[in-house]
Amino acid sequence: MKKKIFIGITTVIAILLIIVAVVVVRDLGEERKLKDEVNKIANLDLLEEDVDMTIITKNEYGIVEKTIKEYINEYGKIAKETVSLMQDKRTTNLLSIDNYEQDGKEFIESKAYIKDTQEKINTNISRLIELTRKENMQDAIKDNNLDDYYIDLYNDLMFGNIKEEELNNTIEELEQAAEIMNKLFDTSMKVLNFLTENQDYWVIRNDRVEFSSAELVNEYNNLISTLNS
Numbered sequence: 001m002k003k004k005i006f007i008g009i010t011t012v013i014a015i016l017l018i019i020v021a022v023v024v025v026r027d028l029g030e031e032r033k034l035k036d037e038v039n040k041i042a043n044l045d046l047l048e049e050d051v052d053m054t055i056i057t058k059n060e061y062g063i064v065e066k067t068i069k070e071y072i073n074e075y076g077k078i079a080k081e082t083v084s085l086m087q088d089k090r091t092t093n094l095l096s097i098d099n100y101e102q103d104g105k106e107f108i109e110s111k112a113y114i115k116d117t118q119e120k121i122n123t124n125i126s127r128l129i130e131l132t133r134k135e136n137m138q139d140a141i142k143d144n145n146l147d148d149y150y151i152d153l154y155n156d157l158m159f160g161n162i163k164e165e166e167l168n169n170t171i172e173e174l175e176q177a178a179e180i181m182n183k184l185f186d187t188s189m190k191v192l193n194f195l196t197e198n199q200d201y202w203v204i205r206n207d208r209v210e211f212s213s214a215e216l217v218n219e220y221n222n223l224i225s226t227l228n229s
Helices: 002-042 059-087 097-103 108-132 134-139 148-159 164-197 214-228
Strands: 202-205 208-211
Touching: 002 059, 002 148, 059 108, 059 148, 097 108, 097 202, 097 208, 108 134, 108 164, 134 148, 164 214, 208 214
Parallel strands: none
Antiparallel strands: 202 208
């Protein structure tokens, strides 16, 4: 009888060990797939390519994968839109002779464009700064009630070898970009307002602005010069 009980126990243990082995192998496979997916994302040019939002892993690994992809996808989309706005030819042509001729002398479309675009860029850069902060990256996974193992795995995959100093440098660069763009838009708005207020005292002749007095010329040139200071 004891022998049969012993045999029964060993059989159960053997089955349990097989189940554990299957789970471990399965989990290792999921983790490998997850790491491969993250590696693909790491090699993307987020300004040119999109994150594949298909979730290929399961269970806790799927949650980690989904969180990473959603985070990076949002970052990439906002960055792409922001760069596109910054590189828009209309932004750099606001103070061109062509724009003066096409939209002057009230500059209604140009002023509306400045207001809308400046607001979009500032909103986007503020969001990118928030997404770059380490604590916000870490918080993205916390509401999923995962074990520490998966949280640690998420952090390892999200940060890799990136140091907090590098993240802080990125934040500084984003702040500098916002400062440069705000200076461009604020100055452009001042110039266009100046031209509107003095619309009876300037004309376009020989592809240049000509004012009726030296005083207006100096005011205009002083405004323009702030872009280079």
